[in-house]
Every structure is written in structure tokens, then in C-alpha cells.
Amino acid sequence: MRKSFLQLNLARAKGSPPKPFQTTLTATSSWPFTVDRPASTTRPTRIAVLDSSFNPPTKAHYHLLKAAVKVGCDAVLLLLATNNVDKGQTGAGAIERLEMMEAMAMDSIRNEHDPALRHMAVGLTIHARFMDKAQPILNHYPADTVQLSWVMGHDTMIRLFDPKYYKDVHADMAPFFEQCDVICSSRPGYGSRDEMMRFVEQSGHAKKVTLVDIEDDENTAETGALVTVGTETTATATVADKFGIEIKEMSSTVVRNAVKDKNWNLVDRCVLPSVRQLIEENGLYSS
Ligand SMILES: Nc1ncnc2c1ncn2[C@@H]1O[C@H](COP(=O)(O)OP(=O)(O)OP(=O)(O)O)[C@@H](O)[C@H]1O
């Protein structure tokens, strides 16, 4: 059902110029607003935006959002970037990515306890840079009623501030930081939390960047607990020992390679069941 609705919507849009921003799925018709929290300029609705290629969406993306909303967001937007400042488009097509994002969003809307995670939407943008994506989203809603918090990992924050994408990084980024903030998590391979903090301080926008940590709460009850055998007290298997990979180590590349290697156990560890189903149904990433 979703697939045909999505295809119908996108087919209707075919021929007309692509919109700078549009949603394809929203938790409610009034999203991001609710009856309890209507559009208001005195208390803007804070949307956590995870902008990604979602090729495919992974549990790391999901847990990054879980960590992000804890700092006080009201709604979540999974935003598909159909253009990338660096990468070309390989792997899944835009419709397939949107389908997988919608599967993840429906899962969250139906099953999550956190009100922000239940209040999720999926959208797409044609813009590649964050500073260009922000304004069309803000313009989509009544003036000053939404605040955008861009959720990203350390690797992307480094790219956010990379001067190669700008004429003058400070001048160009100033309007973005007047209207938006960033919620960022560390990521294995991109430096320690301390290094990330120093990087944020040097950016000149430390007040607009909140650092969070991805938690592997799926498995903490089963792993890492202390057990006593005889007189020896040791930790049980680590998450990585038990599942081959920790949430924070996951990436879309890991999933694509796992599908190619037919390592379905690893795929199952890294993506939601509904996303795995779509990968199989659509024959994605197999060659
Ligand atoms: N394991 C992770 N830890 C922290 N941040 C992550 C993690 N996985 C993805 N992110 C963040 O999510 C955002 C979107 O990620 P992106 O689409 O680049 O995923 P990816 O898994 O790195 O993709 P690919 O492997 O295709 O390069 C980025 O800001 C990225 O830093």
C-alpha cells in the first residue's frame, strides 16, 4: 500500500520542478504541531532533523535519534538528501530509500514510548548543504514556529565546518546558526569525545552544538553485567563479542557489504526487521 502511494505521489510530482523540501509521511496531519503544542512563536516546536543518504537506514541512525531527542526535541524528521556534497548516488534508488525510511518511521510511530520519536515524519530535499536545506524547511511552516536541530555524527560535523564547501565559512554559516542548532554524537574512527569538544569550541559555534552519546540500550541488560563464578568476578561478553558489532560501529556501508557477502546475521543486527524485508524484496545491494 505504502509503496504505491509513495510512487503515485512522486509520479504526480514528475514533470513539475522538484520541490526544495517536501514530506512524504507524517505521524499526524498537523505534524510537527500537536493539539497540546500548536504552532507558536513564543515556544517554537523543536524538530530533530536527521539528514542522511539512508542507503540503507541503520540502527545507528535510529539510536543517534534516540540520543538526540533526550536533549529536548518535540518531533523528528528523517530527511533524505537526494544530493550529496561528496557522494554520488549508488545502491538503492530514491524511492527505495524513502520506503526504508518510512518503514523505520512507522516502526517508531507505532512502538516508541518517547513522544518525539512517536511524532516522526519523512521528507526529502534537493539541497546538499545544511545551510541550503534549512530555509526551505523553515519556510514550509508558519514563520518562527519551528526550530531545527540538525542531528549528526562527528564525521559529518567535521564536514559541516569544512571551508571547502563555502566561500567564507564563518559568514556563510552565520545565518544557519541564527536559526538552527546541531546535536552531535561521537563516532568510532573520528576522534575522542574530548577532540570533538575541542573541535566544537574552535568552530566558534559551541553554544549551538550539543554533544550526545549513542547508547546500546538494546543489549545492556544481557551483556556487560558482572558475574561471579567461584571466587572470580568477571564481565559477561561485551556487546561486540555477542553480536559481532556495537550500535555505534554500524554504518550503511557495513550493511551494504554484509548483504553482498550474504551475511544476513550481520544485516539483522544492523537494521530493523522491516528494513531487512525491503532490502530482500527489492534485491538491494546484492551486487
Ligand atoms: N554509527 C554512527 N555513529 C554516529 N553517527 C552516525 C553513525 N552512523 C551514521 N551516523 C550519522 O548519521 C548521519 C547520516 O549518516 P550517513 O548517511 O552518512 O550514514 P553512514 O552509515 O555513514 O553512510 P555510508 O556508510 O553510506 O557512508 C551522519 O551525520 C552520520 O555521521
Ligand SMILES: NC(=O)c1ccc[n+]([C@@H]2O[C@H](COP(=O)(O)O)[C@@H](O)[C@H]2O)c1
Ligand atoms: N557542509 C555541509 O553542508 C555538508 C557536509 C556533509 C554532508 N552534507 C550533506 O548531508 C547529507 C547526508 O550526507 P551523508 O550521507 O554523506 O552523511 C548530504 O546531502 C550531504 O551533502 C552537507
